[in-house]
Amino acid sequence: MFPFCFEWAWDMAHAIFFGGLWYAVGILGAGMTYVVIKSAYDTMNDSGDSHHH
Amino acid sequence: MDSALIPEGVKRTSFPKFFLGMAVVGAVVLWGLIAVVLIWWKGLNQTNMNDYYGFALWIWADLAVIAVGGGAFFTGLLKYIFKVDELKNIINFAVIIGVICYSSALFILAIDVGQPLRSWFIFWHANVHSMLTEVAFCLSCYFAVLVIEFIPNVLENRQLNKVSFFHHLAHNMHGVMAVFAATGAFLSFFHQGSLGGVAGVMYGRPFAFREGLLIWPWTFFLFTWSAAAFGPCFTLLVTKITEAVTGKKLVSDKTVHLLAKISGWMITTYIIAKIIDTIYWATVTVPASGFTFSHFFSNNAFYGYWILFAEIVLCGVVPGLLLIYKPTRENSNLRLLAIILGVIGVCLNRWVMVLQVMAVPVMSFDTWALYIPSWQEVATTILPVAYGIMFIALAYRYLPVFPQEKELNYPAQPVVEGE
Amino acid sequence: MKQENKKEHKFGMVIDLDKCTGCGSCMVSCMAENNVPFKEDESNKKDSITWMRVYKLTNGKDFPETEVVYMPRPCQHCSGKGGHGHSPCVSVCPATATDYGKDTGIVSQIYTRCFGCRYCMGACPYHARYFNWWDPKWPEGMENYLSPNVSPRMRGVVEKCSFCYHRYQLAREKAYLEEREEIEEMEYQTACTTACPAGAIVFGDLNNPEHEVTKIVKPDDHPDPRNPDVVGKSRNPKVFRLLERLGTNTKVYYLSEREWVRKAGDNYTEGEWETIKNHHGKTQISHG
Amino acid sequence: MSAIENKSENRSTENAGEGVSEDTRDDKGLGLGVIFFLVAFVVCFLSGTFLFPKLLYSKKEQPFNFDHALHTSEAGDCEACHYYREDGTYSGNPKLASCLDCHSEEPLGETEDEAIFVEEYVVKGKEIPWLVYSRQPDCVFFSHAAHTIKAKMDCVECHGHIGESTVSRPYEENRLTGYSRDIWGKNIFGIKKNSWDRMKMDDCAECHKERTGHQGYCFQCHK
């Protein structure tokens, strides 16, 4: 799973598999981080103003 | 009692009645959990699996719930990437069904392994050449995507949404949902496919083995395709059931017809591919290793030719045609028939690709192996169904799942608070 | 590099089915050697762990033309399509709990790594892999006979024949001490081989032309022209492998004078056997 | 803040069963929250790092103290006691019989340890239950011959300088797994400075890869 794992090898198979995997995980992580930070920012900026949709 | 939590402008059944219903389903869940405890405590000897049937009911259930849960990824793909806006009316529910299916699948895997405390080895010590590794990674990542897709819906709960942060979070998540949906579609493609690959790569098992493209056997693509094709059938079926139980119309006919039409075309194209695959397999792959087609079907009633007919014609070609032909598609009875057949069809396909694979003898002197699951297996397989019912009931009661519910059921009526 | 290759072994076995009496010595020797547990009811052979299993084959003819042959079946230690080490079970293991030792040709199984998904069992057409459905339990005191050279297994993991790899390890330790590079043929023999009272099992290095097993099998290292996945086909017309046509490339060979026995080793469509039966590895050995 | 304010306002109009804290008008709450966060973080991190290992490992004393340095000076090198058997297997810790090659019921020294040795073991003919710091799990096959004879490695590379020690440090046993702490590593983060600081599979693989070009196949080290 990680380069320091016993099974890890710097070969094509690992590059493709984990390349794809970490890419996907990265997008999800980055996306969520962005959304959470933005929401926190938005929350700070609209204090007192609460409406639903 | 819980009226404050119920979405605005809709009616829900009384709490005691709801509670009673939940208790009944809860009892089934409890039964399943007892079986789970037994299996974890005493081991897999609580099942009727054996060395011939290393993969049995659970793996079928796993593959089946993932296949029918494919509606989530496919609907998401259509809604967020291909911008089929009409589907916004059903996307929430598709995601909820997806979450149920995928959490069930992960749960089944957790009881299915012999050493649950070590199951993280599949990630940590991953063998990237194994289809199962691909399944495990993509499955868990895609489950994360589903949860992400579900969170905004949860946050739209009347009380939660009052929290400003949650309100913004839901809003912002909607904003970038296309990115998540795209990632989900990518992951889903691979894990649906690799589940097909699980069987297809077993070149020691001529019933399952398929040639393919690069490292992926044809079953890889067929599984993805069939999940996309039949998944929406299941979404529609569960919608129909929910409508029947609640006595309300929850999704407009227009949306239903659209999804049914898409599903119909997907099924039809899939089944053509499946028929080609079967013919190629029967005439080229199988004889090359010395088998005849009849070897795999003729021995016993359990796996007779009927199962092939049922899977491909009855539950494949028929629903496909019913759903692409407008008059039959828009006839609610025939449509219901088609989606039921479709769901059975994809489940049968998964059944065959797991259990028949194990049953067919390969060595010339070996014998057919049949198996009957133990009650523990049955209980744990029913558990996700009961859990799914509870999940849907809770979601339906407390979350604004169906955007059309108000307009379809309470036209021009003043909004009444829950009783 | 060439030096490296020279040291590669390919341990294999040939079992003379005409000599085999079906006595079961190999099974018990294996169980005793490898700490295989036993339970109260072992009559359900589908959940009974016997790394070495003796199958009984019949020619399917009516009385009194009936004939029977016994076929001992250890793990076949497949070298996979084209002999590259992608045996059916190894490539599917998600947690790398089994691998193909390119230095020995032996398929390993690491119990402490295995988490019991059983994919390998599904992938193996020989049913050579067994799952520990139960906790291994020995009657009081009997655990005293367990050998330290083979780990006892816990429930929930898969196990299988290892070609008594620990015996290879012990032989090598001795060779190290005596500062020898190589071990002798007889220094490493599996427990089933040494136990067989009929001498039906011959074990050795298929890469070593001096070894008896190689002399009997005469493996053809060139791909079978009819099926490029198949390598190591025997040039001996009496020798066959189980399910050879699938391209698993097993390293356990079988020997029989009887044609029906040889035919039972694989599947053939109608009439196919007649055209295939005399086809053996015939490619010339190329020197270079 | 607004969220909470909204909440409490709503609370007054609806009797929702949501657990909202009694006091919500404390604007310094966040600051306090941060302090609590930091304190909890530091406490938990430190206890996870320093207290946790103490709880996880039990310390066991050896049957009696063994002075390696003294013995090597008296008996010669390591091989005097830790030798190869004729079949190439490694003897590991010597049996009582080996000790009796030099020792007898007459104490050789005046230490308390010598007294324990004689009274408890020599006289009673009992094997000494040494706790082996470097004992690998049962699933491991380790060939001493392959390492010290074939690969000509030095004992110290794996065992450290135990041969020069004069006291037997306590044996630390993992309460969960029963394994010696020396396997997972002294350092709870698994950081190692010397080749002998940690003996996990990755450490074997690292050395194998370095010296043989291949980290090895499973059966090379597993049984």
Next chain:
Amino acid sequence: MKVDRRSFLGLGIGAVAGIAVSPVGIKLTDDSSILTQTTKLWPWALDHPPLDGAIVYENSVCSLCPGGCGISVRKIDDRPVKIEGLADYPINDGGACLHGMSGLQYLYDPARIKKPMIKKGDSFEEISWEDAISLVAGKLSDVRKSGSPEKLACITDKEHGSVSGLLQHLLKAFGSPNFYTMPNLESYLETVAQQIHGNGKTLSFDLENSDFVLSFGAGIIEGWGSPVACFKANATRKQRHAKLYQVEARLSNTAANANKWIPAVPGTEADLALAMCAVILNENLFNSAATANMYAGFSKFVSVVQTEYAPAKIAKITGIKEDDIIQIAREFATAKMPVAVFGKGKGDGAQSLKEMAAVHALNCLVGNVNKKGGVFVQDKAQYLEFPAVKMDGIASKGAAKARTGQYIGQMLDAVNASAEPVVEALIVYNANPCYSLHDTRRVKQAMSKIPFVVSISSFLDETAMEADIILPCHTFLERFEDVPSSGGFSKTVVGLTKPVVNPIFDTKNAGDCIIEIGKALDQAVAANFEWENYEDCLQAVTSSIWDSLSEEGYAVVSDTIPSGSPGVDVSFLAQNPATVQAQGDFNLTLIPVDNIRLLSGAIAASAFAIKTVSDTVLTKKETVVEINPLTVKGLKDKDLATLTTPMGSANVRVHLNEGIRPGVIGMVEGLGHTFDNKYVSNKGVNVNDLIGQVLEPGTGLDAAFGIKAKISRA
């Protein structure tokens, strides 16, 4: 300061974050997986994995069966971990059978007797060795004092060997002629040799060299004779291109491995053999030099055979075609080194003297006696030199009395028949008559009628359960013993069993038990037991070969072809004795089937051996019987059926199998044990419960080859 929700939130998140950044998570995850790798989690909780140590090999001899194979016991320090065949041992040369290799399971067998036990009511209580020996001695003294010392009887597995010798020594000194052995191949060989070649002779077969083996049901690879030696002979047979023809109603492993399977109707083997004799005589294929040696009843034999056993007539009885009979007889007679072998199955079941003699007549006719690849007629191996027994008056009187019966079956019948106890005390060693003899109810009844039964046994088996006192003895891994090789092997080899492990329980060598009993009896008897202990005795009585025994681990007593051609007396056959018929009048015949993976004698199969048994022999707790699909219409494979014989009925599973003669039901021997070992007992039925004893007229041998039976769906 007010502690509010945010504080708690901060606290919680901080704690979680702190723990997350610390090594706790990764360490516990890792340790939990390692926990599942260690034995700690297993319910049977080995404190430690199997201990490592120095690998040592110790050689000994297996005495589980009469085979007498050399074994090499691998030990880790003092702990035996594996038994293997001993290379270069004259009998088995490295090979071993599955029972020998399971030997360590007997050492720790749950059914082992850990201390001497005495029966109190229906259960046993532990007593001390001193009490046990003095109690036995007291009871035996009473028998002797009563003036009828012959009322002490003894049952053991074999006649040969020093422990059996000690028992005979004890009986003689005591004054009883009633020494019995269980049916065994060795005694059958002697009976046949005695009948045909005269007293003191025995037979053996040179299977290793013969080029044509005609076996009348002898399970050459089913455990007949010295099993591993036979396996080896069979394996080399293939290389020598020697033939094996197997006469047997069922396609046994031997039949399957043979060049020809001759599925004669069970019980007609004697007829078939005599018909072949007729062919050989008719066609002048006999060896005239050999027939010249036939001094008694030869001409009568010739006329009986030619008139009564004409192949055409016998073909109808045996179900073997006339042409085949003639053809096989010709092949046999014209082979270079033919040998005809008798002793159905493992050779230790019921046998008919007529059948054995008829088969041996074939050997005598073709003149392969005392020739390479033939049959050897030699003197019984006498390597034991027991001191002459000093008998007092009581002893002389008792010993001179007639035996209670010729064979064990008759003795038990006599016990059952008489209202008065004809046997007052019985010592059973290394025999399980309550399990192994036909009609076990009859045996148990006799046991219960005998006032005092002493069992010298390692296991609480069916017979030990019937005993009044049990003296637990060492297993073969804990004791010294001389093991003469079995009959049927062309060489006579005596092996020395040596203790390879200290006794696990409070047991003694059976020899020591007997010596101690002897010493504890009155002076007249005790005077005959002056050895210090069994080891001392063993050394003394084997002094002629002791050097070789103790140094090599074995001694070859004879390994050459006996010289001369012994006289042949065929008068027994010339009287045309009646062929034994199966008891009952059902349509089918139930025959016992010997399976190499099971044991039916004194020792039960081990857990390992049971594990190897096919599911077409044992399914769950049911014996599976073999039936030809033509035998009973309507029975399907795996059906549950009721099998009924005149002796009773049992529920069995059916295995439809083309490899058995129609009309015959094959049921395996060695199942249906009832003692306390869940891995071995309460599985299937004991075939001996269903088969009754049939005494052969004139010989008194139990010759029940089977029994009439019916079977129907349960």
